[in-house]
């Protein structure tokens with residue numbers, strides 16, 4: 001009788017899917033992608049200290065602490081700032097999600113909401129509510145400069161597709177980067193150049209000690225008059241009060257926000273009802289169980305075969 005390789009291995013814990021339907025969908029996708037493993041919800045694991053690897057979906061760090069024998073974490077999310085900030089995991093490698101399926105979805109969202117601003121949809125929505133027939137002069141994409149903060153797995157692809165759609169793009173990163181057909185800048189000095197040429201500023205940075213509060217009143221003041229901003233990264237990178245002041249003062253035209261300091265965005269937040277703000281419920285690019293489970297499975301299989309943990313978040317950089 002063939003032996004079951006999963007029988008003598010500790011299970012892999014799935015931590016952090018709180019919605020039962022969500023959890024069932026992830027479990028099914030992960031079990032299908034990892035036929036030689038037992039993937040179990042964290043709450044059902046009787047000997048948590050035996051678990052060596054956990055697959056985590058934005059978990060409460062306290063829940064992860066129960067698993068004292070962990071060798072590494074595979075995140076189903078691209079952003080891992082909560083885990084990185086947890087002192088108890090300072091020595092635990094965190095492998096974040098880098099998935100071409102997620103990148104495709106994010107680029108689609110970047111294109112959709114860039115075109116939303118570029119083709120003046122917020123203004124036409126307001127005009128329609130007032131039964132106002134007024135044609136806003138058309139600008140070609142070549143006349144709308146885009147600044148992209150973040151040129152990593154997500155930002156680099158979005159930059160390429162925006163450039164292919166005809167927009168002049170300047171991408172900003174921490175270290176120097178070369179991207180075909182795209183102007184690039186890096187470091188704090190490079191930021192000012194990017195801001196000055198961003199009719200639409202798109203934020204795709206990780207949340208770190210350096211990026212928290214980066215987009216404040218001083219930074220917003222460097223954008224061209226009437227600029228738009230899209231934040232698809234993390235709420236605390238943009239200082240909400242400074243953003244509201246810039247919108248109220250008429251310096252900025254419109255903000256598209258998918259991420260917030262507190263999620264869900266509390267009903268009392270002034271952002272909900274602000275005429276120059278489009279609120280999205282963190283939907284720019286959701287991890288897709290079908291594609292993300294395959295990436296997590298490939299990482300785990302590689303670790304089982306070689307003993308090498310896949311490339312993990314760099315603690316010193318914070319991402």
Ligand code: NDP
Pocket residue numbers: 078079080106149150151152153154155172173174175176177187204205206207208210211232233234258259282283284285286319
């Ligand atoms: P990567 O780590 O691949 O890329 C990060 C980019 O940001 C890199 O270009 C990096 O520079 C740059 N960067 C980091 N710190 C700084 C800094 N201090 N100054 C300048 N540039 C900096 O991340 P991803 O592209 O995969 O993801 C980005 C973020 O998007 C995630 O961390 C997450 O928060 C968010 N996200 C949001 C989603 C949503 O649905 N709203 C979905 C998925 C992700 P360098 O190239 O030099 O390293």
Ligand code: OXD
Pocket residue numbers: 076077078079080097285286287
């Ligand atoms: C992520 C996200 O980080 O969905 O993956 O925000």
